[in-house]
Amino acid sequence: MTNPGDVRDRLSAVEADNARLRRLLDEAGVADNLRHALRDTMALVRRVMWRSAETSRDVESYVAHLEGRLDSLMRMRGRTDAFGEADLHLLITEELMFHLVREGERAVIEGPSLRLRPKPAQAMAMAMHELVSNAVEHGPLDVPAGAVEVRWQVEDEAGGRMLTLVWTERGGAIDPDSAMQHGFGREVLETLLAYELGADTSLVFAPSGLRCTIRLPFTDRIGRIAQDPPDPAEG
Incomplete structure (x- = not known):
C-alpha cells in the first residue's frame, strides 16, 4: 500500500513543477488560451520524461516507454484540439488497438x-496507456488466454455525480516486474489522476491479474454525459 505521505510529497513536486512552467509562460507574454494549453501539455511532457528516466532500467527501456507515453499523449492532444473533447470509449479502444487488442475479442x-474535456482526457489517456502497456508486457495480454474488462458508470451521490471506472484483468498472473507494483505506471494512477482529476485510485493485485478502480467527481470541469449539451461557457 502506498504511503499517504509519499503521495503528498509527489503531488507537491508536481505542483512546484507546474508553478515554474507558469512563470516561464507568463514572462514570455503568451496569450491566455495558448498559455493554458501549452502549460498543461508541456508540464505533463516534462513529468513523463523526468519520471520515465528515473524508473527505467536501461536506455533501451527508457526510449521504448518514453516513445509510447508521448505518442499516447500527442494522439489525445490532437483529438481534443480537433474536436474540443474526447470520447472515453474511443480513448480506451484506440489505446488497446495500438497493441492490436480488439474489443469483443x-x-x-x-x-x-x-x-472528456482536453486536460482530463490527457490524464485519462496516460492512465489507460499505463494499464494497457503493463497488461501487454507483464499481464494477461502477454498470454493467449488473457483478457481485460473496462467498465464504468456515473452515479448521483450526495456530493454530486461520481464516475467509477474499473479495469479488471483475467487469465494472467502477477509479474513482480510489473510497472503497477512500482514505478511510473503506479505514479500515474495514484498521483497524476489525484492531482489532475481529484481521483481516488485503488490497485488490487489478484492471482489472475490487476484490478484497478478509479473514482472521481464527474463535474463539468471533467466532462459530460453525451446526451448532455456542451457547456456554452467552454464553447
Missing part, C-alpha cells in the same frame, strides 16, 4: 457515452 469495454 480480448477486451470488454462497457459504460455510458462520456465526453
